[in-house]
Amino acid sequence: MRLPDDLVDALGNVSSVGVITGAGVSAESGIQTYRGQGGIYDDEAEGDATVEALSAATLRADPGRTWRVVSELARRAVDAAPNAAHEAIVLLEQSLPRFVLLTQNVDGLHRLAGSRNVIDIHGDVLDTRCLACDERGRFTPAEVRALRNTPRCQACDGILRPDAVLFGEMLPEEKILRLHHELLEDVPDLVIVAGTTAIFPYIVQPVLEAAGRGRLTVEVNPEPTQLSEHVRWSLRGKAGDLLPLIANVVAEA
């Protein structure tokens, strides 16, 4: 697999990059995701039940039900390891003066790989927040594996919630502001969107903004998406195969 020649030439002049990732990048680490966050369950009924369990309403009414699903997602996250796509994204950040990563993934694998300037727009399933006192915390892998019931706050014994965006909840305002500043106002030279079917407006918009301003835009996905016709290069393949090729060109430039 190789990159188009005109893309290789263009990558030599890039000094800032924005990368946007979705479920496909996690899937290459063996993490199946849930419906509505860019992933699917084969069984539609199971998918609907999962979405319901991961809703703000269920968290209020039956937090144990929400936690059964969240703890399963958290177990998948701690059992997985970053893949070649995660590592290529780290190399991009280390090679350039300005870098931002916007991810829809909630497994924390980008940070684990070493990415630093990360906007995890949907949060992280290992992070917690107390519903009573707002204390924030983070599970260790051992705590995730031992998780059985609704976890309680060590400070006040209140019920904890995952510090991730549930269905029916707003995106965190601070992260939306960062997204606007780093991807829509100060548009990077190159915007790469990888492993996402890009259904959410806040994922689509930075790519369209970059394309509209004449920046370099690259899509990496096994299948075409609604963004394919808007980007300058739409590359068919796995993020773990294509992102290392891109990162190596940028790193060597």
Ligand SMILES: [Zn+2]
């Ligand atoms: Zn508390």
